[in-house]
């Protein structure tokens with residue numbers, strides 16, 4: 001990055017007001033990882049940046065290196081994922097994904113693999129894919145990619161081969177635990193045989209294959225809670241958008 | 257303290273500092289304004305100071321629409337020529353002004369005082385949504401027009417409110433998302449363009 005001007009593709013993961021009409025934008029770029037940049041005048045209605053630097057837009061950007069922060073000089077949306085924007089549930093999942101990516105990444109660390117995982121997840125969600133499944137697959141692959149691949153073959157404590165029965169799972173120990181190790185461990189929760197099988201498969205298969213797994217409502221909820229606990233343990237906090245997603249979920253159920 | 261302010265006497269640098277905190281006032285402008293005030297007659301300064309203090313002392317929220325007002329209910333809510341069956345929902349008091357300038361809307365308003373923002377932890381209870389529902393429950397409102405800003409938080413807020421109102425059997429509409437006047441088709445993003453297509457009109 002020696003030249004003053006550079007181009008990259010990016011997904012917008014955060015934006016803040018910056019002065020009166022500018023925005024401070026956090027981009028997850030294909031070439032440079034997470035980058036913060038200024039979009040001058042982005043809040044003005046006639047801005048050429050405007051909707052091209054809106055949250056979750058996937059855009060082609062031209063940036064100029066600045067003294068402190070780079071400046072977005074041109075932006076053209078490649079995909080705005082309209083179906084996501086048209087649904088409150090999908091939009092909320094989108095908020096969650098941006099928060100997740102932001103929380104797990106450092107600035108200026110190139111990560112093409114995460115970029116494409118992120119992009120594919122948004123495409124799947126904008127397509128007809130099951131949202132919860134897309135989120136779970138993303139969470140698991142994100143953990144694995146960031147160096148927190150859960151140990152699911154052997155007991156994470158004693159290394160014994162796991163029996164095909166209900167075992168335990170502990171984010172703190174980094175994966176599944178056998179009955180002997182899991183039972184006394186207060187941080188561990190049970191994990192069903194089916195959940196273990198699904199997670200094992202998803203760690204090594206692509207999303208199309210992951211979609212062939214049939215998930216019952218119970219199994220889906222179990223995996224959701226496992227992933228959620230694991231992420232909360234690693235980040236040492238609950239992401240804010242989770243509360244919102246849960247709330248929408250329960251309000252929808254109450255209406256139905 | 258910023259080096260811009262150093263050479264001036266203390267009361268002046270304090271004023272420059274305060275002016276500089278206002279939106280759109282850079283250090284140079286703050287300096288110019290401060291020296292202008294220094295040379296102005298004392299009553300001018302007092303008028304300005306009174307005006308600034310006045311907005312804090314005499315203004316409050318309208319008990320009906322939650323717009324900022326000096327009389328309660330506000331001028332719009334107490335205007336009998338306006339159509340109380342239509343309520344236009346906006347994020348902030350400042351959003352009412354541009355809508356009023358169009359002279360196209362003769363209904364009433366409701367100010368939410370914010371938007372839902374899951375990643376900032378801003379929830380529906382942090383906004384004046386309950387007050388809106390109370391108004392709908394007790395009055396003969398037939399249409400609610402959602403006029404939140406066309407960004408993700410604004411749209412999420414509108415979709416959420418729409419979900420709450422629809423079961424009440426009240427018509428819910430939202431502002432058409434169009435192209436900015438004087439804008440350029442070439443530079444429009446596809447969300448704006450596709451919303452503009454959806455909202456197209458007979459000529």
Ligand SMILES: [Zn+2]
Nearest residue numbers: 155158178181
């Ligand atoms: Zn063990």
Ligand SMILES: [Zn+2]
Nearest residue numbers: 318321330333
């Ligand atoms: Zn009022």
